[in-house]
Amino acid sequence: MSGASRSYVVALTGGVAAGKSAVSGRFQALGVQVYDADIAAREVVAPGTDGLQAIVARFGADVLDAQGTLDRAAMRRHVFGDDDARRALEAIIHPRVRAWLHDHAIADRGPYCLLAIPLLAENLEHYRWVDRILVVDAPETLQLDRLVRRDGIDEALARRMIERQASRNERLHLAHDVIENTGDEAALGHAVLKLHERYLALALAGR
Template identity: 75%
Template structure:
């Protein structure tokens, strides 16, 4: 799938962070202020929906066994197919990732707000494909708090939670890409204040860009 993404309308902020750092909470704060947030996880489901070109490409490579009874992608089966198989994982990503980026880019091009956010959990792992964003916002949290949230959210033990964190990009790498950082220690008032300050900054930057 060819990929040539043109320059975008408006001002675009990529929102990312480690697992269970609190990206969803930050997204909701910006949405409360009237800012659109376009989510890569939503895009990932949309681009492999039934009858989509993405799903057809997956079936062409992996076979019909990756579909469930409703002709939807069976994510559990797909995970098993690529688990421990680097070549198959890369093949799946080559099918889905460009389509996710195109989906996000199309939303940005249609957005008419003063600025918008792209929530991209794996931004640090794929940042070279997002050179068209204007700014990077990283949500950061102490690893001990990430572990606690992850164990509680997913009902898993600490060993599995640690492995999930370790599979992601290193915290230092994420922070090295950031223009802005929100330290999310769980204080809602502090989070609201941090988002309000960034909102004012992004409005100013967006206005200066035009």
């Protein structure tokens, strides 16, 4: 996807509770368009989409609520503890999310845009077309503390959530750039601004 005819594309990722939303919000405040995989996952199964039709065809109409929208609680019950069902759901949603992100990045007309992809390390083979990878990093002890406070869960569950993702080292190995998000707002703002200037320069250079 390189070239001056479209936006330079930066993929933003990081572990759970590392602070990806805080970072993407600061880029947005600078006028950068952020396309979020979590938003894409909702868009591709909205009423009237072929994604929702495919889910109904596979799992039945009881996964819809009274308004014809995907009932996420019912869907979770279908796939809970059933690996085949979970894989079938992922086979419907994940390719559509990737296509949604690609289409939006291609259509973007800013100097550069960000793709917020929580599970980038686990799906890197599908995102070889991005220009650069930015990892938001935080010590695991800080992730645990944030998760416990954010979600109201115990430390054991928080630890399992972290362990289900790619390791911190795996993510850092992919990174072109790293933001250490330890909770210092001033430092975070400075890091984002510095990267914003770098990405603008890279976009201008057509790299």
